[in-house]
Amino acid sequence: MRTIGFVVNPIAGMGGRVGLKGTDGNVEEARERGAEQRAPERGEVVLKALAEQADSVSVLTWGAEMGAEEAARVGVDVEVLGEPAGEETSRADTIAAVEAFLDRDVDLVLFVGGDGTAVDVYETIAETDGETPMLGAPAGVKVYSSVFAVSPEAAGKIAASFDRTETREVNDIDEDAYREGEVRAELRGLATVPVAEQLQSSKQILGGDVQGLATGIAEEADPETTYVLGPGGTLDVVKSAFGIDGTPLGVDVIRDGELLVADASEDQILDALGAKNEIVVSPIGGQGFIFGRGNDQISPAVIRQADVTVVASGEKMQSTDVLRVDTGDTDLDESLRGWIRVRVGRVEERMVKVV
DSSP: OEEEEEEEOTTTTTTTTTTOSOOTTOHHHHHHTTOOOOHHHHHHHHHHHHHTTTTTEEEEEBSGGGBHHHHHHHTOOOEEOOOOSSSSOOHHHHHHHHHHHHHTTOSEEEEEEOHHHHHHHHHHHHTTTSOSOEEEEEOSSOOOSSSBBSSHHHHHHHHHHOOOEEEEEEEEEOHHHHHTTOOOEEEEEEEEEEOOTTBOOOOBOOOOOOHHHHHHHHHTOOTTEEEEEOOSHHHHHHHHHTTOOOOTTSOEEEETTEEEESSOOHHHHHHHOOSEEEEEEOOOBTTOEEESSSOTTSOHHHHTTSEEEEEOOHHHHHTOOSBEEOOSOHHHHHHHOEEEEEEOSSSOEEEEEEO
């Protein structure tokens, strides 16, 4: 019987769709902007996948929405080891939960959260035996580390079935600098993680020369189409080609050469959409995600009202064999899967599969 310690950071990812690019230290502002929790629902998906292996898995968890309530909602038997210290959860609660799991000699610490949660789990393990494996189900805004499965469902399946481990990077970035358009990534350590095909790679921050494809997109722009331009270095060049001073790590909305909304939230994007809409995004190098990592503002409600154009440098695509989506909407993810054209130059395109 494999024993798994399961903990949810219920506020992880709340800042994404409201344009905060992260939730650390900004929970109240996220709520004021109308942010909704996404981690608990993802925790339920993980537990459902674990439940399929109920005969071989025992799950320990933490109280309230840090695991216990999710388990109750999906009907999964768990042992609750403790409760959050207050009404509002904090990283101290995550640390307390992991410490309790380690005291029970769990075979794996399985968490739902983002890079900040990954750091808390990693550092807590490092301060004890330093060997207990960890695995993340992605729910944060950024997710730069390579200790995450590609989806919550994959995390549950990997947790129940892995038979080998390896070391992988735990990365985090300065969120305040990130909101100002600067990526300051820091390697926080090397964690023990299950070996599985459905793990994501560390995010590659740098891409290649994209000036040609950016010029081509701008030249072909339809003045009646509303363009939703995603974050990242590739799209920053595209925004410049459109003649706007865009937000490097935010989502900008333009029409007929006019910047309608800078650093837009989900609601602002929806308000700005017109009769014809086009989303332009670039995959995360090495990982391949085009939705669900760093661009949650481009929500399922936005995607359903627009065409999607994917752009990337040839250099980036050399290390990105497939594309991935993780919008939180299972039906939408399924509809996006299949072969898609990726623009890699002024006129050049490449067929890449969305898996």
